[in-house]
Amino acid sequence: MIRQALRCAALLALAAIGHTLVPVHPAFVESASAQTAAPVTFMTAGDGSAFLPYGQGVAAYLASRGIHLDVRKSSGSNENLSGVDASATTIGTAFIGSAYDAVNGTGWAAGHKHANVRALFPMYETSFQIAALRSSAIRSFADLDGKKVGVGPAKGPPEVFFRVAAEVANIKPVIVNGDPAALSKMVIAGEIDALWQGAVVPIPSLSEVADHADAIVFGLSDAEVAAMLLKLPQLAATTIPAGTYRGQSADIRSVSAWNFVVANKDLPADTAYAITKAVLSAPDPASRIHPTAAGTLARNAVQNRVVPFHPGAKRFYDEAGIKLPE
Structure with a gap:
């Protein structure tokens, strides 16, 4: 001492x-x-x-x-x-x-x-998924064209990778920034159409949507994953097993990397x-x-x-x- x-x-x-x-x-x-x-x-x-x-x-x-x-x-x-x-x-x-x-x-x-x-x-490990209300009829990444999509804080990693995904899918969503907790509430209230986030699975803000509304959580198509990996070699393909989120009946394909x-x-x-x-x-x-x-x-x-x-x-x-x- x-x-x-x-x-x-x-x-x-x-x-x-x-x-x-x-x-x-x-x-x-x-x-x-x-x-x-x-x-x-x-x-x-x-x-x-x-x-x-x-x-x-x-x-x-x-x-x-x-x-x-x-x-x-x-x-x-x-x-x-x-x-x-x-x-x-x-x-x-x-x-x-x-x-x-x-x-x-x-x-x-x-x-x-x-x-x-x-x-x-x-x-x-972090991977990216999207949540939307089932009533929105949004079922795939391509369906986000022209929709209001929450992507987290401005210029943060989710927004950066979302913009690449939108580019490879040839869509033009309306980007909405904010804290994930606030954005999940906006999805539930119908104020925005979807929420894209990247985090450890199950992603807390997406679970919030799935647990408190009739919602669907989904990822990318195989072609979108392949195109993402060509542009961003630091990422890898990943699969989120069925049942990870409430109401998720099938595996989700997406991209990921470690933190x-x-x-x-x-x-x-x-x-x-x-x-x-x-x-x-x-x-x-x-x-x-x-x-x-x-x-x-x-x-x-x-x-x-x-x-x-x-x-x-x-x-x-x-x-x-x-x-x-x-």
Whole structure:
């Protein structure tokens, strides 16, 4: 305890140089310890998203291990990637499909390579589906032509990928932005025709529609999936089994990619190591962190072939015997 107190005092003294006092939060994880010169901000997403409760679950679990994060709502992956790129003390949830554009300076990130973004640990797989009231007679993606379709926050990943899907299907829907929770209520009330979202399955906002209205949840045709993959090689084809949503009688075809928690390359290596080790050492992450965290396992780190891993995270994977993609 004396050694710990002396170490914290020394860090506080260093932080006070230049008449600016930076708060120091010690974080300890069993055999590993990490010191951060400022609280780590954890960017997630808005109400009705899957990122927000997942992030809150991670933060609560880490707090029980002595590591404290300040959870912040955002518009989702794109804002998170930009925030992480700009701040050494920020981590965030991110869809690999969006991270592909961020690190390459393409798509939504055209002209700006997010060179400071590094991966920490896997979250879960995201796929895209659509919900509409059965009375609307909308049964396929092509039926969305000219319809009002909610796509989540403006310029967020769901909107970005929806625009590509609309292009390959040669349709022109009317795009409506907003938090998924608000958009699901608009579908139920008949104020918009459909809601397109991407998240862990079952997608919370789409389940909200299916559970509270006579609705249909569907995806893409095989031809639309193939066309999407030609334009977006960072995605993969996926199938959502029948019965995933209330009233869903057949399998749904769509596209998907994984989500990862990412950090700035200048996040202290000890902090990145401690966060990664604590989360990926959780026994039964679905119950200890959040139900959507079932895939938050060290072995799923190989699902990321887009974002370089943070050296602190790599240290954990090396210790765990996980061979990361080259």
